[in-house]
Amino acid sequence: MNSYTEENYLKSIYHLSVPTDESVSTNSIAASVNTKAASVTDMLKKLADKKLINYTKYQGVSLTEEGKAIAINIVRKHRLWEFFLVEKLHFKWDEVHELAEELEHITSVELIDRLDKFLGNPKYDPHGDPIPDSTGCIKKDELIPISTLQPGQSAIIMGVREHAPVFLQYLEKMNLTIGKQIKPIEVIAFDHSVLLSVNNNTVSISRDVAKNILVTI
Amino acid sequence: MNSYTEENYLKSIYHLSVPTDESVSTNSIAASVNTKAASVTDMLKKLADKKLINYTKYQGVSLTEEGKAIAINIVRKHRLWEFFLVEKLHFKWDEVHELAEELEHITSVELIDRLDKFLGNPKYDPHGDPIPDSTGCIKKDELIPISTLQPGQSAIIMGVREHAPVFLQYLEKMNLTIGKQIKPIEVIAFDHSVLLSVNNNTVSISRDVAKNILVTI
DNA sequence: CATAAAATTTAGGCAAGTCTAAAAATTTAA
DNA sequence: TTAAATTTTTAGACTTGCCTAAATTTTATG
Numbered sequence: 002m003n004s005y006t007e008e009n010y011l012k013s014i015y016h017l018s019v020p021t022d023e024s025v026s027t028n029s030i031a032a033s034v035n036t037k038a039a040s041v042t043d044m045l046k047k048l049a050d051k052k053l054i055n056y057t058k059y060q061g062v063s064l065t066e067e068g069k070a071i072a073i074n075i076v077r078k079h080r081l082w083e084f085f086l087v088e089k090l091h092f093k094w095d096e097v098h099e100l101a102e103e104l105e106h107i108t109s110v111e112l113i114d115r116l117d118k119f120l121g122n123p124k125y126d127p128h129g130d131p132i133p134d135s136t137g138c139i140k141k142d143e144l145i146p147i148s149t150l151q152p153g154q155s156a157i158i159m160g161v162r163e164h165a166p167v168f169l170q171y172l173e174k175m176n177l178t179i180g181k182q183i184k185p186i187e188v189i190a191f192d193h194s195v196l197l198s199v200n201n202n203t204v205s206i207s208r209d210v211a212k213n214i215l216v217t218i
Numbered sequence: 219m220n221s222y223t224e225e226n227y228l229k230s231i232y233h234l235s236v237p238t239d240e241s242v243s244t245n246s247i248a249a250s251v252n253t254k255a256a257s258v259t260d261m262l263k264k265l266a267d268k269k270l271i272n273y274t275k276y277q278g279v280s281l282t283e284e285g286k287a288i289a290i291n292i293v294r295k296h297r298l299w300e301f302f303l304v305e306k307l308h309f310k311w312d313e314v315h316e317l318a319e320e321l322e323h324i325t326s327v328e329l330i331d332r333l334d335k336f337l338g339n340p341k342y343d344p345h346g347d348p349i350p351d352s353t354g355c356i357k358k359d360e361l362i363p364i365s366t367l368q369p370g371q372s373a374i375i376m377g378v379r380e381h382a383p384v385f386l387q388y389l390e391k392m393n394l395t396i397g398k399q400i401k402p403i404e405v406i407a408f409d410h411s412v413l414l415s416v417n418n419n420t421v422s423i424s425r426d427v428a429k430n431i432l433v434t435i
Numbered sequence: 436c437a438t439a440a441a442a443t444t445t446a447g448g449c450a451a452g453t454c455t456a457a458a459a460a461t462t463t464a465a
Numbered sequence: 466t467t468a469a470a471t472t473t474t475t476a477g478a479c480t481t482g483c484c485t486a487a488a489t490t491t492t493a494t495g
Contacts, residue, residue: 006482027443040483042444047481059443059490090332100326107320115307223452244473257453259474264451276460276473437495444489454479461472 003051005106008075009034010044011053012105014064015072024061070137077133078113079105080126085116087127093173094127095166110135127179129160129215144215147185147195148208155184156216163213175204177214220268222323225292226251227261228270229322231281232289241278287354294350295330296322297343302333304344305397310390311344312383327352344396346377346432361432364402364412365425372401373433380430392421394431 003011013033017025027045031038049056053068064072082104086097107113114135117123124140126132131140144159158181161169172178176199186196186203193208206214220228230250234242244262248255266273270285281289299321303314324330331352334340341357343349348357361376375398378386389395393416403413403420410425423431 004481028441036482037484038443039445039485043482086329090329090336092332100324100329103324103326107317109317109320112303112307112317115309119307221451245471253452254454255473256455256475260452438493439495440491440493442489442491444487446487447485449482449484451481452479454477456476458475459473461470463468463470465466465468 003071007048008106010048011068011072012075014054014062015069018063024063026061073133073137075105080130080132081113081116081120083126084120084123087179088120093169095169097127125159128164144217146212147214147216148211150185152185152187154218155182156218157182158214159217160215161213162215176200220288224265225323227265228285228289229292231271231279232286235280241280243278290350290354292322297347297349298330298333298337300343301337301340305337310386312386314344342376345381361434363429364431364433365428367402369402369404371435372399373435374399375431376434377432378430379432393417
């Protein structure tokens with residue numbers, strides 16, 4: 002079993018390595034888990050002993066297959082809990098991250114699989130990030146921003162690209178929330194703002210907003 | 219903030235003190251939290267410093283008002299999560315205790331209040347134990363065993379008095395689960411077994427079983 | 436390519452929570 | 466009511482995870 006702390010390190014290393022697929026520096030981990038570099042070095046030795054990371058002094062680290070599997074499982078739990086909090090307990094998109102940071106460490110596999118089923122096996126969390134399945138598979142990103150839709154092409158809101166509370170709160174207010182079906186009616190030539198039909202209403206959103214709302218066709 | 223460990227100590231002291239309402243011994247706490255007496259003494263000093271318990275060397279401990287409030291809040295969380303696990307995720311009665319031991323330490327008050335509402339503000343957990351409300355009030359026990367019902371008096375199953383897995387599994391099999399409406403048809407004079415109507419079926423349960431199923435009228 | 440700057444690791448320590456062994460207090464029982 | 470048994474506490478030590486300060490390695494720059 003890995004401690005709460007070890008899990009957070011693995012998760013951070015995972016998130017830091019995904020965008021670039023390169024080895025991760027001690028300092029970047031320190032920033033991510035909110036400690037000092039010296040503490041990170043201590044932990045890296047421990048994780049390397051457990052064969053959860055590949056670590057060579059001064060050369061940064063990468064996850065082993067086993068370490069990666071653990072990290073992905075934490076991400077799965079995090080995103081499922083976020084989905085639960087928004088869909089069932091009606092939290093706002095911008096309120097759930099902190100809560101999920103705690104819930105993601107609940108250990109039971111059975112619990113998370115049942116939660117997954119209870120939620121209807123969602124594919125994306127409320128921010129539009131893909132939820133890994135129980136085998137660790139992560140759906141390739143098939144979400145596209147509203148700005149790339151053709152007028153008349155209806156789609157369902159699955160997530161966002163921008164996580165700032167002020168943005169998420171704006172979407173709440175406009176009723177542009179997860180699961181809503183939307184259809185662009187027209188793109189205004191003047192400023193590229195988009196006229197959308199949502200719930201039989203017509204709303205207008207700026208190009209910037211349209212770029213940051215992710216949908217599936 | 220109190221650590222996970224401190225919370226467990228407070229919870230144990232609470233559970234140990236409720237039945238007798240007397241001060242709790244070091245050894246009984248040690249047994250309850252699964253450590254050695256020496257470790258308990260260390261922790262008692264710490265909790266006393268924090269004014270969460272009344273502690274005099276060699277004289278056992280009791281909770282202060284503040285300590286009790288914390289303990290009750292943990293019990294509230296434990297029982298609400300158990301209810302969630304059984305009602306929403308369809309765990310069996312005998313499977314949820316361990317899981318709730320972990321979930322009860324999730325800190326957010328907002329989360330637990332929303333969970334409470336989502337579950338319909340349940341008054342009893344799946345074992346029939348009362349769920350404290352958000353102010354710490356605990357409903358006086360109003361549940362009665364089936365064996366005390368009059369024939370024809372219908373009631374709803376709220377919990378059990380016996381928590382042995384084999385018993386809970388038997389109830390599952392007989393469909394005698396939480397929330398089910400039941401009505402005793404007849405008490406057999408020979409062995410005091412009870413004929414019950416459940417879901418338009420008639421089932422027979424022994425007197426012993428009837429004594430261990432708690433209902434509300 | 437030499438050296439300054441930055442990043443990383445080592446060394447030595449601290450707090451929380453646990454343990455064993457031994458000492459002290461309390462309870463039981465002869 | 467005193468000795469034995471039991472319970473509780475103290476003492477000293479270990480592990481995990483964190484820290485600061487100093488040493489070392491790598492990287493960047495003139």
